[in-house]
Amino acid sequence: MEANEKTINYEDGDLTVHWKPKVCIHSEVCVKGLPNVFKPKDKPWIDLSGADNEAIADRIDKCPSGALGYSWKGKEVKAENSSSLSAQLIENGPILIQGDLSISYPDGKTGINKNPALCRCGASSNKPFCDGSHSKSGFKG
Numbered sequence: 853m854e855a856n857e858k859t860i861n862y863e864d865g866d867l868t869v870h871w872k873p874k875v876c877i878h879s880e881v882c883v884k885g886l887p888n889v890f891k892p893k894d895k896p897w898i899d900l901s902g903a904d905n906e907a908i909a910d911r912i913d914k915c916p917s918g919a920l921g922y923s924w925k926g927k928e929v930k931a932e933n934s935s936s937l938s939a940q941l942i943e944n945g946p947i948l949i950q951g952d953l954s955i956s957y958p959d960g961k962t963g964i965n966k967n968p969a970l971c972r973c974g975a976s977s978n979k980p981f982c983d984g985s986h987s988k989s990g991f992k993g
Contacts, residue, residue: 918967
């Protein structure tokens, strides 16, 4: 079970896109890469008819926070079995973790988070995760 359980699914044929709003750091990697699919001003904001499934999956693979994921109809999703983690400090932004990070919370809950973006500025309302507040708070670092 992941710490941020709410996932919104968008399904169209063989592809289902999974979005975890509380994990999203609003980096706009998805929007800038496929603006015909990812439309933050529209409801629903993901339009799977805007590109072919392979292009959508490729763009989702570039999501820096892991907020976007996907699955294919009829295909088993295998968990990556890697114990390797890496971290990248984004200038004036979060720490991007590459890999599956296990987080234990003070209330005893635990969760595995794939490629989380962790807050460095202290302004996030979704700690320990980044919610993009660094851009409004003027965080430098």
